[in-house]
Amino acid sequence: MNLADDLYQELILDHARMPRxxxxxNPHSHHARGLNPxxxxxxxxFLDIRDDLVRDVRFKGHGCAISTASASMMTQQIRGMPVHEVKTLLARVNAMVTGRSPADESLGKLVVLAGVSRFPTxxxxxxxxxxxxxxxxxxSGETVVAE
Amino acid sequence: MSHLHLASPPLPEKFDPGIIRARFPALAQHVNGYPLVYLDNAATTQKPERVIRAMDTHLRRDVANVHRGVHALSERATAAYEASREAMRDFLHARSSRELVFVRGATEAINLVAATFGRQRVGRGDEILLSAMEHHANIVPWQLLAQQSGAVIRVIPMDDRGQLRLEELDDLLNRRTRLVALAHVSNALGTVNPLETIIEAAHSRGVPVLVDGAQAVAHEVLDVQRLDCDFYVFSGHKMYGPSGVGVLYGKLELLEEMPPYQGGGDMILSVSFQRSTYQEPPYRFEAGTPNIAGVVGLGAAVDFLSGLDRAAVATHEAQLLDYATRSLESIPGLRIIGTAPRKGPVLSFVLDDVHPHDLATLLDRQGVAVRSGHHCAQPTMECFGIPATTRASFGLYNTTSDVDRLVAALGNALEVFR
Incomplete structure (x- = not known):
């Protein structure tokens, strides 16, 4: 039986086991907390943004393999990225995980998160x-509730 | 008019979960290619044919509003609605069916008591005593009341097995305590609370007690008179009935003194623009057209349960919990959360390195339905220093082979993560 096929791919498990x-x-320029009620x-x-560039980024918290891996991969992907590109990436990732648009190659390794769109919960x-x-x-605020 | 025959074929003398299981059509399906193993009964139970047919027949033949019309259909609908109330009275062993108010569920019942009894009797500096293992539904309504009234919430603590520390009760109950509200059975841990002791201690100080019976009603044989609780609340959907309907039991002398909850039709004696006068209980608390089909279905659920040997059902569920506990304990890295000596058929657990959500998804892909998360009991989770658990909860139709499927599926899931 292959339980790990599309949702729990090796890359996701790897980031869940060893989050980057x-x-x-500290210090940081930007910070927010996301909560899934x-x-x-x-x-x-936590973000350190200077001259419109993400100089450094870290995350902390607790969650399942999917949320931990997603956060971990996010930090890798956006470090060193200009803020306007981060915003574009954000929209693309959201579209991918909700299944509104297919995974495209510009998302790089993040495409492994595409499988989640078939699991609405x-x-x-x-x-x-x-x-x-x-x-x-x-x-806008310090805490955001996942919709 | 010809009567439709609603009764299921007579049940055998001896309780047999295999035969009972066949009465639940939803259990016969495959999920993700596997025969369904439904172990989320503490969230909601599946419905037997008898409940489905009673609601179907009502909707096909007897739809009318209750307590109003003089025509045949209204008489039939009213008779069925009130017959459910009487069946429920018998089921709970209440003195009078006037002590039973139909509501949307346990949550609404608690909100009703908080908004009426609570507002009338709880003032600034007064105390409401809860337990550390309450569902959010038995916390938040009291917090809202406390915010409005200036009252204070106190909490009976629990130990690391998930048992209430009754030795603290004496200090917690004092002359400012206006109400004790606690679960009969914990939804997250399974603990069966020693209600008799707590109710006696509260009553000796003149404090009324509300019992949240949502997790008990499908499993425990109830006698509200012997228990002597002042309020007992539960939802129909956790006792093999439909969702959207539940019961508030209250001692008549308390209900009679309580002001209305919601205003509207069916709860009044007379209305003018100057003032209205209200019906006696239970109708005072049933404003508007109620969930008639739901109440009919709930009555059928009561008939279903009452037709069984409840002692045999309880024995079966206790054996199942025992078997599941022993099976899960043998899995390395698995810790059971809630190990009180008296438990309902609820098994909460955590696994090293595997988050409950991932586990529940991997179990679902093998056809095994469990619950993961904080179970609307975040303070309970906090007591154990964990954000979430995976919970398997059993119903009368579950068998040891369901437990075996759970254990096998857990093993497969662990392979993914280790």
């Missing part, structure tokens, strides 16, 4: 860190 860039980032999962995102797990990232960038 985990911890607090359905399951209690929590992801905090798990979409929020994949998008939690990205919601927190969006909230941190918008500076």
């Amino acid at each position: 860039n985990k911890g607090e980032l 359905l399951c209690g999962d929590e992801v905090e995102v 798990r979409v929020k797990c994949a998008s939690l860190a990205w919601h927190a990232l969006a909230a941190a960038l918008s500076e």
Whole structure:
């Protein structure tokens, strides 16, 4: 039986076991907390943005393999990226995990998250860190609830 | 008029979960290519043919509003609605069917008591005593009341097995305590609370007790008079009945003194623009057209349960819990959350390195339905220092082979993560 086929691919399990860039980032310029009230999962995102560039990024919190891997891969992907590109990426990832648009190659390794779109109850797990990232960038508030 | 025959074929003398299982059409399906193993009964139970047919017949033949029309259909609908109330009275062993209010579910019943009894009797500096293992439905309505009234919430703590520390009860119950509200059976841990002791302690100080029976009603044989609780609340959908209907039991002398909950039709004696006068209980608390089909279905669920040897059902469920506990304990890295000596058929657990959500998804892909998360009991999770558990909860139709399927599926899921 292959349980791990599309949702729990090796890359996701790898990031879930050994999350990259985990911890607090101090000092930081931007910060927000993402909360999934359905399951209690929590992801905090810390950003150091200077001259419109993400110099450093870290996350902390607790969650399932999907949400941890998504946060971990997010930090790798956006480090060193200009803020306007991060915003474009955000929209693409959201479209992919909700199944509104297919995975495209510009997303790089993040395409492994595409499988989640077939599991409606798990979409929020994949998008939690990205919601927190969006909230941190918008500076609208400190806590965002995953929709 | 010809009567349709609603009764199921007579059940055998001896309780047989295999035969009972065949009465639940939803259990016969395949999920993700596997025969369904339904172990989320603490969230909601599946429905037997008898309930489905009673609602179907009502909707096909007897639809009319209740307590109003003089025509034949209204008489039939009213008779069925009130017959369910009487069946429920018998089921709970209440003195009078006037003590039973039909509501949307346990949540609404608690909100009703908080908004009426609570607002009338709870003031600034007064105390409401809850337990550490309450469902959010038995916390938040009291917090809302406390915010409005200036009252204070106190909590009976629990130990690391998930048992209430009754030795603290004496200090917690004091002259400011206006109400004790606690679960009969914990939805997240399975603990069966020693209601008799708590109710006696509360009553000796003149404090009424509300019992959240949502997790007990399908399993425990109830006698509200012997229990002597002041309120007992539960939902129909956790006792093999439909969702959207539940019961508030209240002692008549308390219900009679309570003001209305919602205003509207069917709860009044007379209305003018100057003032209205209200019906006696239970109708005072049933404003608007109720969930008639739901109440009819709930009555059928009561008939279904009452037709069984409840002691044999309880023995079967206890044996199942025992078997499941022993089976799961043998899995390395698995820790059972809630190990009180008296438990309902609920098994919460955590696994090293595997988050409950991932586990539940991997079990579902093998046709095994369990619940994962905080079970609307975040303070309970906090007591154990965990954000979430995976929960398998059993109903009367589950068998040891369901447990075996769970254990095998757990093994497969663990292989993915280890």
